[in-house]
Amino acid sequence: MDSIIVTGNGPLSGTIPIAGAKNACLTLMPATLLSDEPLTLTNAPRLSDIRTMSALLGSLGAEVSTLQGGQVIAMSSHALTSQRAEYDIVRKMRASILVLGPLLARFGHAEVSLPGGCAIGARPVDLHLKALEAMGAQLDLREGYVHAKAPGGLKGGTYEFPIVSVGATENALMAATLAKGTTVLKNAAREPEIVDLATCLRRMGAQIEGDGTSTITIEGVERLHGATHPVVTDRIELGTYMLAPAICGGEVTCLGGRIDLLQAFCEKLDAAGVSVTETGQGLTVARKNGDIRAVDVATEPFPGFPTDLQAQFMALMCTADGTSTLEENIFENRFMHAPELIRMGADIDVHGGVATVKGVARLKGAPVMATDLRASVSLILAGLAAEGETIVNRVYHLDRGYEHVEDKLSAVGAKIERVSGQ
Numbered sequence: 001m002d003s004i005i006v007t008g009n010g011p012l013s014g015t016i017p018i019a020g021a022k023n024a025c026l027t028l029m030p031a032t033l034l035s036d037e038p039l040t041l042t043n044a045p046r047l048s049d050i051r052t053m054s055a056l057l058g059s060l061g062a063e064v065s066t067l068q069g070g071q072v073i074a075m076s077s078h079a080l081t082s083q084r085a086e087y088d089i090v091r092k093m094r095a096s097i098l099v100l101g102p103l104l105a106r107f108g109h110a111e112v113s114l115p116g117g118c119a120i121g122a123r124p125v126d127l128h129l130k131a132l133e134a135m136g137a138q139l140d141l142r143e144g145y146v147h148a149k150a151p152g153g154l155k156g157g158t159y160e161f162p163i164v165s166v167g168a169t170e171n172a173l174m175a176a177t178l179a180k181g182t183t184v185l186k187n188a189a190r191e192p193e194i195v196d197l198a199t200c201l202r203r204m205g206a207q208i209e210g211d212g213t214s215t216i217t218i219e220g221v222e223r224l225h226g227a228t229h230p231v232v233t234d235r236i237e238l239g240t241y242m243l244a245p246a247i248c249g250g251e252v253t254c255l256g257g258r259i260d261l262l263q264a265f266c267e268k269l270d271a272a273g274v275s276v277t278e279t280g281q282g283l284t285v286a287r288k289n290g291d292i293r294a295v296d297v298a299t300e301p302f303p304g305f306p307t308d309l310q311a312q313f314m315a316l317m318c319t320a321d322g323t324s325t326l327e328e329n330i331f332e333n334r335f336m337h338a339p340e341l342i343r344m345g346a347d348i349d350v351h352g353g354v355a356t357v358k359g360v361a362r363l364k365g366a367p368v369m370a371t372d373l374r375a376s377v378s379l380i381l382a383g384l385a386a387e388g389e390t391i392v393n394r395v396y397h398l399d400r401g402y403e404h405v406e407d408k409l410s411a412v413g414a415k416i417e418r419v420s421g422q
């Protein structure tokens, strides 16, 4: 297993290119199942999760080829051989459940393994299923699989999500594009990845209105056609790299970054004493006057502060001036980075969904264990600011969501290297 070794060595300077969004690409790829014509994605990120989704689509008989080093993904589902997503692949990645809606909508039946929980929470898929049932799907859970049928096809319906779910909104949105009649999704997720999916589906001929608001209306069409679509910028990768100069000083421009992708996060950075300037190139980030102030944060669905940046923001708060509270409202177990940050000298107290962080003068390097994707990168950020060497183990979590992290950070002056394990 590979490890990443980070040695804190002062201010950073330069540019970091931000990739296309993992979480957009993972829902855009299953959209290919809705059509027998090719779907091509450009600006795709080069990540292990994307390879897992390619393998899943391949197991269904889709043709998936990657071009330009992985930045272009060309897919075709004209000769699908299976509508069954097997546990062996699904268990590797929860986003696999996103093939359910498209398969059911196009073929009238599908079997998809239930993904199971993961380190950050139980993460049920009940809302995905209820939204599909509102479109007439008949569902049966047997032997760990969802067996879904829609004899005669899905029919438009109205479904109000009891809580905001990104994945359930995506599954329902994709399914509704081929349902007969009108579907209205209420209390829908508003994340930029939902807007990106709707934009791509419209390019494929879907009729969708209201994406980006909490009510999405979809008029079903007979068939969707091929399209080429550029994946939206990864706002979580963007926010992560914006925190690098905030944590160790200097000035970094994140190429392709936009404030509207991360408004709530940028406001918290501003309150903490970090300036963010939007230019034609992207976002330029630097400390305003050297000091970082403690700032309270509560995670919320978009447009609120993203849960996927909570761990990284905690790394910043570890050496802030004062005490901050970080409230996690999306996942029940998303503070696993806290004990590892404590090993690096942080002062953090976790009670239920709230972490209280008292800023310390300096973190100290230590061997630490990555427990999930965003926890992993928070330890790297902490390592950039720490005295001495931090060794982050189990970096396979990191490779799910960050391409070439060591190259991107080295390019702005960080001392970071990957060490291959056996």
Ligand SMILES: CC(=O)N[C@H]1[C@@H](OP(=O)(O)OP(=O)(O)OC[C@H]2O[C@@H](n3ccc(=O)[nH]c3=O)[C@H](O)[C@@H]2O)O[C@H](CO)[C@@H](O)[C@@H]1O
Pocket: 022, 023, 024, 026, 094, 095, 121, 122, 123, 124, 125, 126, 127, 128, 129, 163, 164, 165, 166, 167, 168, 301, 307, 308, 330, 331, 332
């Ligand atoms: C691949 C992808 O895009 N992943 C993102 C997506 O995950 P994902 O789509 O899985 O997250 P959701 O928005 O669905 O989850 C929000 C909350 O709803 C709960 N829930 C969800 C579905 C359901 O059927 N029942 C239910 O109870 C979840 O357990 C969680 O507590 O949005 C999350 C919230 O922004 C991000 O952290 C993930 O990075």
Ligand SMILES: C=C(OP(=O)(O)O)C(=O)O
Pocket: 023, 094, 095, 118, 308, 373, 374, 401
């Ligand atoms: C939680 C995340 O991803 P996933 O939903 O794929 O587990 C994430 O990207 O931070």
